Amino acid sequence: SAVISQKPSRDICQRGTSLTIQCQVDSQVTMMFWYRQQPGQSLTLIATANQGSEATYESGFVIDKFPISRPNLTFSTLTVSNMSPEDSSIYLCSVERSTVGTEAFFGQGTRLTVV
Amino acid sequence: QKEVEQDPGPLSVPEGAIVSLNCTYSNSAFQYFMWYRQYSRKGPELLMYTYSSGNKEDGRFTAQVDKSSKYISLFIRDSQPSDSATYLCAMSGGTSYGKLTFGQGTILTVHP
Numbered sequence: 071s072a073v074i075s076q077k078p079s080r081d082i083c084q085r086g087t088s089l090t091i092q093c094q095v096d097s098q099v100t101m102m103f104w105y106r107q108q109p110g111q112s113l114t115l116i117a118t119a120n121q122g123s124e125a126t127y128e129s130g131f132v133i134d135k136f137p138i139s140r141p142n143l144t145f146s147t148l149t150v151s152n153m154s155p156e157d158s159s160i161y162l163c164s165v166e167r168s169t170v171g172t173e174a175f176f177g178q179g180t181r182l183t184v185v
Numbered sequence: 186q187k188e189v190e191q192d193p194g195p196l197s198v199p200e201g202a203i204v205s206l207n208c209t210y211s212n213s214a215f216q217y218f219m220w221y222r223q224y225s226r227k228g229p230e231l232l233m234y235t236y237s238s239g240n241k242e243d244g245r246f247t248a249q250v251d252k253s254s255k256y257i258s259l260f261i262r263d264s265q266p267s268d269s270a271t272y273l274c275a276m277s278g279g280t281s282y283g284k285l286t287f288g289q290g291t292i293l294t295v296h297p
Contacts, residue, residue: 074228103284110193110289111289112189112191112273112287112288112289112290113229113273113275113285113287114287115284115285118284162228162229170216170217170277171217171219171275171276171277171284171285172217172219172234172236172277173231174219174231174275174285175231176228176229176230177228178226178227178228179226179227179228181226
C-alpha cells in the first residue's frame, strides 16, 4: 500500500482567490493523479502528473485553472485558481502502483468551500 | 450517457443481510473492474479488483463481472454496521496507465 498525506484537509476560501493543495507520498511513485469529487457525484479525473513533465489534463480541465506541479517522485501540488462557488468540492490525490489501474491509493481529500 | 452508471441509493439494510451493489457500463474496452469503499470524510479505499469476466471472493465480499452484459456486482455477506459507507465501482481499460472511470457511488447503511 501507500500512505498519502494531503494538506490542507479542508478550507473555506473567498471567491477570486487561489488555493494550493499538497500531496505527499511515503514512497516514490511514477504516476500521480488528481480527482475532484463534487457533492453526490462520482470522482472525476482532473489530470495525471508525471515527474519531470507537464501534467496531462482531462477534457473540461485546463492548466490555467488547475496548475499542477510534480517536482519529485513523492510530491505534487494542485492549485485551484480564481475560485468560484462552483469549485466547492473534495479534491483527492491518488497514486497508482500498477500500469492498469488495479493498485490505486487515495489521500483523505481536501474539502474546499468557496464563499 | 455516462460511461459508468451506479445506483446512488441510499441503501439501508439490517445487520446480517446480504447486500448487492451494482454498476453498468457502456465502454467495452474496460477490462479491470474495481470496488472501493469510502467512509465519511476519508479517501476511497480499494476493496478488490477483478480482471475480465468471472467471480472473485475475499472474505465476506464477492465481486462478479459479466462482460457480455456490461454489468458488475459486489455482494457483501453477513453485513455489519462497520460496512456502512459509500461504495464506488471503478473501471480501467488497461491501456491508459491507471486512469480510472468511477461510478457515482452507492451509500450503504447497515443498522444494528
